[in-house]
C-alpha cells in the first residue's frame with residue numbers, strides 16, 4: 531500500500547466515461563479516412579484483411595493522428611496495409627509458440643516465477659503488428675468461472691511470485707472485475723507482485739480514473755504497469771497526466787516499444803520517445819524486435835538496422851534512458867538481449 535495522497539489529475543466528472551469511448555471505437559477504414567480527411571479512394575482496398583483482424587481505433591488516439599497525412603506514424607500502426615496479405619517465410623500465426631505454454635485456458639506460463647493471465651480478449655485498439663492477432667482467444671475464455679481455474683493454477687504453483695495481467699488489454703476490464711481479481715489473488719500468499727501490460731494510458735487516458743488508482747494503491751501488491759508506446763507523438767498531456775496519477779498511486783511505470791518500420795525506425799524518434807517517457811515518469815524498458823507474426827512482415831526492421839539505432843541512442847542519451855533491445859525467441863527461458 532502507498533500512503534502518498536497526491537490528488538489524481540484525471541477525474542472522470544467532466545469527461546465522457548471511458549467505457550463509452552471504448553464502446554464507440556472507430557471500426558472501419560472508411561470512417562477513419564473521413565475523420566482524418568484522407569482520400570479513401572486513393573488507398574488500396576483492404577476490406578478482405580480486416581475480416582480476420584478488424585480495425586479498431588478509439589477517439590483519443592485518433593486525436594493524436596495528423597489530419598490529411600496517410601503516412602502519419604500513429605496511423606501506420608492501426609491502418610491495414612495491403613502488404614498484410616503477403617506470405618513471408620518464417621512468419622506464422624503463433625510466432626512465439628505460445629500454444630506450447632498454455633497449460634490451461636486463461637494461463638500462459640513461459641518464465642520462471644511469473645505467470646501470465648489472459649485477462650480478456652478485448653483491446654481498445656487493434657495494432658496491425660500485434661503478435662497475438664491470431665491468438666485463439668475463444669479457447670481461453672475470460673470471465674469469472676474461467677478465472678477461478680486460472681487462480682487455482684497459480685495457487686498450486688508456489689514458485690509464482692508475479693502475476694501478469696495481459697490479453698487483450700486488461701485495463702479494458704471494468705474496475706469491479708479488476709477489484710475481484712486483485713482480491714482473489716491477494717489470498718494467494720506467494721504472489722507479491724502484479725504487473726499490468728496495457729496501451730490504455732495512450733489509447734484512452736481517461737481510463738486511469740480515481741477508482742482504478744485507489745484500487746492499485748490499496749492493494750497489498752507491488753504493482754508494475756508496463757505501458758506500450760511506440761512513438762513520442764502518442765504521449766500528449768492527457769497521457770502524461772494519467773501516468774502521473776498512476777505514479778502517485780505507487781505504481782512503477784515502465785515502457786516497452788516495438789521497433790516498427792515506417793513508424794519509429796529512426797534514431798531521432800526513439801530518442802524523443804525515451805525523453806518524453808521519462809518526462810512523464812515512465813522508464814524506457816524494452817525496445818522489442820517485432821515478433822514474426824503472419825501479416826506483420828512489412829513492419830520488420832533488420833537486426834543490423836536495430837543495432838545501429840541502439841548505438842545512436844547510446845551516443846545521445848544517458849544510459850538510463852536507453853531501453854534494452856530484445857527479441858523473444860520461442861522456447862527460451864528469458865528474452866534475448868541484443869547488444
Ligand code: SF4
Nearest residue numbers: 653656657660698729
Ligand atoms: S493493444 Fe496489445 S494486445 Fe491489443 S492489439 Fe495492440 S499490441 Fe495487440
